[in-house]
Amino acid sequence: MxxxxxxxxxxxxxxxxxxxxxxxxxxxxxxxxxxxxxxxxxxxxxxxxxxxxxxxxxxxxxxxxxxxxxxxxxxxxxxxxxxxxxxxxxxxxxxxxxxxxxxxxxxxxxxxxxxxxxxxxxxxxxxxxxxxxxxxxxxxxxxxxxxxxxxxxxxxxxxxxxxxxxxxxxxxxxxxxxxxxxxxxxxxxxxxxxxxxxxxxxxxxxxxxxxxxxxxxxYGNPEATKVNIGVRNNPAILISGHDMKDMEDLLKQTEGTGVDVYTHSEMLPAHYYPAFKKYEHLAGNYGNAWWKQNTEFESFNGPILFTTNCIVPPKSSATYTDRIYTTGASGLSGAIHIADREESKMKDFSPIIEHAKKCAAPQEIETGEIVGGFAHAQVFALADKIVDAVKTGAIKKFFVMAGCDGRMKSRDYYTDFAEQLPQDTVILTAGCAKYRYNKLPLGDIGGIPRVIDAGQCNDSYSLAVIALKLKEVFELNDINELPIAYNIAWYEQKAVIVLLALLHLGVKNIHLGPTLPAFLSPNVVNVLVENFGIAGITEVEKDLEIFMQEATA
Missing domain, CATH: 1.20.1270.20 (Substrate Binding Domain Of Dnak; Chain:A; Domain 2)
Structure with a gap:
């Protein structure tokens, strides 16, 4: 090999x-x-x-x-x-x-x-x-x-x-x-x-x-926000990845230039922060999870800035190769790399801005809005309504479906799972896994969205804080007594640290998919199963039956 x-x-x-x-x-x-x-x-x-x-x-x-x-x-x-x-x-x-x-x-x-x-x-x-x-x-x-x-x-x-x-x-x-x-x-x-x-x-x-x-x-506490997924008629830059400091620098430098900025994939939650809402040229979110970029970048027309991981190397036939820029830890052979910022200064995004001015406006690939911004502070503001919904039985169970998306066909499981969840359940999500279901018409429960999006993968921390707060509100001794199930999709190493963080907090019976990590030996899997109840996924109907039985146990 x-x-x-x-x-x-x-x-x-x-x-x-x-x-x-x-x-x-x-x-x-x-x-x-x-x-x-x-x-x-x-x-x-x-x-x-x-x-x-x-x-x-x-x-x-x-x-x-x-x-x-x-x-x-x-x-x-x-x-x-x-x-x-x-x-x-x-x-x-x-x-x-x-x-x-x-x-x-x-x-x-x-x-x-x-x-x-x-x-x-x-x-x-x-x-x-x-x-x-x-x-x-x-x-x-x-x-x-x-x-x-x-x-x-x-x-x-x-x-x-x-x-x-x-x-x-x-x-x-x-x-x-x-x-x-x-x-x-x-x-x-x-x-x-x-x-x-x-x-x-x-x-x-x-x-x-x-x-x-x-x-x-x-940037302030994230707020419940409707984000446009259509396009405007201005030339634009698409910013991907996770780094909010890069987002801030880019918005400041594009202000007044006639160039719009769209978020992509894990940068979507930038729209939720109050500090970024003042920028009228922050136009919306373009596209879906990272793995669809080979087609979506073609239609965007403008330059793309990668701030972190989630790069898919372009195919040899791609027409957008010369529109890719990288910065920070990201890199791609042939792409223009924006150097690190000097102390107390912004990164210099002028090359990508000048490039954008020469490009056509993005081609529209969808229309409408998606809603997010439910980090822990925003959820706490809704705490009374959520607690009442649980006590009255309007909400029977929460499903944490955080994590990563990926290109495997088997990940359709998560879309099907979300669609088949009972109407008295709510999805708690963070990370790009949400693109499997955040555009589905799942409705709300008494004004509480059935998809509560906390933000990026690191905002799984918010989901943990929410769970700990609910444990306190319901005066429970164990976080696992909450009506919360964990059906998490993973892809890379940030998902690994999120999983380990949940285990440290004492969360048990996490279902992990679409496959268990190849780096886990059978004996290590047994340790995780015996001590934490880690399990894989099977079929939607079977898994739903298991989860809902736990809800009434």
């Missing part, structure tokens, strides 16, 4: 991609990502020693979470980016080694290989992946738990970067990320790795709380 990757739900044949990624990632990029991760573990090893002496250069934390984020599924496909990152990573790791020596920090006589390996050529970087990649851990259960931790840490890194961009930092999160990376190189037992997995979930809650506070303090 020329590579091995099974970090996302689309792992080939349900086991792993060995020639090229189903996501479009070529083998050389996959191997460079494995090598970068290896060197990041070495950086973390030295930085742990420095932390013990209260020495911790901020640039190290940022380099680690930036590097991790760039390896998330569908984030960066640019080989040159990873080559340069590995070179910088080796330089930084060696710099930290020298720093330890200068501070007389006692190091072991025999340093681990993550602390000593050096190379300088792309060929050496790619070859190293064969020695240090996923399959280098021979024990299947140890490998499974190590990868589960690493993918959780990658999710942590994504959310930590978004918060950092808004000026919110938390050293304990960065310290844990680095400690966890190092731990995956150590001879830990299965029990120790299980404990570390649950600790990863604890920091998942912490990082989502950090990002939630960063977003709301910067």
């Amino acid at each position: 020329s590579m091995f990757c099974f970090q996302c739900q689309e792992a080939a044949q349900g086991t792993g991609c060995t020639i090229a990624g189903v996501c479009g990632k070529p083998s050389d990029v996959a191997n460079l990502q494995d090598t970068l991760l290896y060197v990041l573990k070495g950086i973390s090893w030295y930085n742990e020693k420095l932390r013990e002496q209260n020495v911790n250069p901020e640039k190290v934390d940022k380099f680690v979470f930036d590097g991790l984020f760039s390896t998330i599924t569908n984030a960066n496909f640019d080989k040159n980016v990873f080559t340069k990152r590995i070179i910088k990573a080796l330089q930084l790791r060696n710099e930290l080694h020298s720093r330890c020596l200068a501070l007389n920090i006692k190091l072991p006589a025999q340093l681990p290989s993550i602390a000593t390996w050096n190379a300088s050529s792309v060929e050496e970087f790619e070859a190293k992946a064969e020695e240090v990649g996923i399959l280098s851990t021979k024990n299947e259960d140890i490998r499974s738990l190590r990868e589960l931790i690493i993918y959780g840490v990658k999710g942590l890194a994504a959310y930590a970067e978004h918060a950092y961009n808004l000026g919110s930092k938390k050293d304990s999160i960065y310290a844990f990320m680095q400690r966890a990376l190092v731990a995956t190189t150590e001879n830990l037992s299965v029990d120790e790795l299980v404990a570390l997995t649950l600790e990863t979930g604890k920091f998942g809650v912490d990082v989502m709380a950090l990002l939630d506070a960063a977003n709301t303090s910067s």
